[in-house]
Amino acid sequence: MRALASDESGSAVVEFIMLGVVLLVPLVYLILTxxxxxxxxxxxxxxxxxxxxxxxxxxxxxxxAARAHDAATRAGENMGFSAESVTIDYSCTPGCMQRDGTVTVAVSIDIELPLMPPGVDAGVGAVDADATRIFGGL
Structure with missing residues (x-):
């Protein structure tokens, strides 16, 4: 009996470390994503x-349009996204720059997996948002 117990000494530590790494690394990557x-x-x-x-x-x-594009790319860069990942589109109702008309700006930001090396296309999707303002209004 004593011979069997000595053959497995220290294996619990190895199993604990391996299981911890196998479970912890994907969990941390999921949290980063x-x-x-x-x-x-x-x-x-x-x-x-x-x-x-x-x-x-x-x-x-x-x-x-130029000011809107600049504002959108700066906001994206402030959160760590490149200017290339930010796309912007706008529409005006009834027409652009008309008093009491509205402009709706739609912004889309492409998301890539974190910690990927440069040159690897690891896009996971995009996040979209839009906002509407009245011309001449603050």
Whole structure:
């Protein structure tokens, strides 16, 4: 009996470490990915709001579009997303720059898996948000 007990001494520590690594590493990666999705969500909402505000207070449509694009990319970069991952689209009702008309800005941010090496296409989806502002209103 004593010979059997000595053959397994120390194996519980090895099993505990291996099981911990096998379960802990995917769990930590899942938490990092969820954080990346949440950051994209916050960035998209903020980018859409700032872009709509910038567009609504511009002098003309072309400067409004440029200001909205700049505001959206800056909001995305503040949350750690590249300017290439932020796309913006806008529509005006009844027309752009008309008093009491509205502009709706839609922002989409592409999400990639965290900790991936450069050049690896690891997109997991996109987060969209939109915001509407009245022209001439603050």
């Amino acid at each position: 969820a954080g990346q999705i949440q950051a994209a969500s916050y960035a998209a909402v903020g980018a859409a709001d700032h872009a709509a505000h910038a567009f609504a207070n511009a002098r003309d449509e072309s400067s409004g």
